[in-house]
Amino acid sequence: MRILTFIVLSLVLFSGCKKDSSNTPGKVSLVAPAKNSECTPVQSDGDNSSIVRFNWNAADHTEVYELQVTNLNTGTVQYRNTSSTVETLSLTKGTPFSWVVVSENSETTASVSSDSWLFYNPGSEITHVPFPAELSFPVQGSTAFRDVNNEISLKWVGKDLDNDIESYGIYLSNENPPTTLLKTTDAGVSELIVEVAADEVYFWKVVTTDEEGNVSTSTVSEFKTR
Incomplete structure (x- = not known):
């Protein structure tokens, strides 16, 4: 009887020491650049590029955010990893982009992606490419x-x-x-x-x-x- 009690107590203690497997990262809510909009760059970065600021709301159980910005003309993707909810990138002027933020933490291999938003980085053009x-x-x-x-x-x-x-x-x-x-x-x-x-x-x-x-x-x- 003592042996059985010891085994039960050991299982309870062991299970209580395990990491909470339910701590899957939360889904980020994007803030800016706004969806389907022309963004407002922070500053110019030469003749062909400008600095664009991205920000989003914090997600639960997230240690690292991976920002992914895709040039819709070329398909090229730029990546940035950060623990903050703000990041900047130099992007080509007069070009459409999409962006998402992926939430990650060290307790699980699972990651969660935000919705994908489109925006346009303005240049000297008068009209915008669809x-x-x-x-x-x-x-x-x-x-x-x-x-x-x-x-x-x-x-x-x-x-x-x-x-x-x-x-x-x-x-x-x-x-x-x-x-x-x-x-x-x-x-x-x-x-x-x-x-x-x-x-x-x-x-x-x-x-x-x-x-x-x-x-x-x-x-x-x-x-x-x-």
Whole structure:
């Protein structure tokens, strides 16, 4: 009986000494640069770049924040690790960017990403290039199920600071990158129903054009069909 009691007490003490596995980092709330906006740089950094300040709200159970800023024209990502909720980066002028903040701590290998916000770092341009369209459906790498007509819906979201998007060009093919232009739609259309074959892998992208002739191209997304 004494041995059994000792074992039970040992288990209780051991479990009480373990780290709290529930301390997964919290999700950051982004503050600035504001979503879908033109940012206000801190200062110029030469002819082609300017210093942009990022800040966000603190997240629970977080020791380190990883700031990730993506140049939407080139796909280049800049990373910064900090324990603060403020960070600055030198960014190319006249360029659209996206940014996220990833929360991390030493008690777990799990990390949590914030939402992704788009912004524009101003330059000397009079008009803004549209943000690359966000491909929302089918989700990247997912399986799309055809309807009774062997069709699926392609959906996207377009944004432009000047609110002068003129058209979207939708490309879809079995090649990466896709080279077949399915259709060009006007600015009020953000969905296209297309016929696809079963058990195929498709790649698609959207090219956005505004009234000034500025053009942006989305990332390429991939999906399988059933």
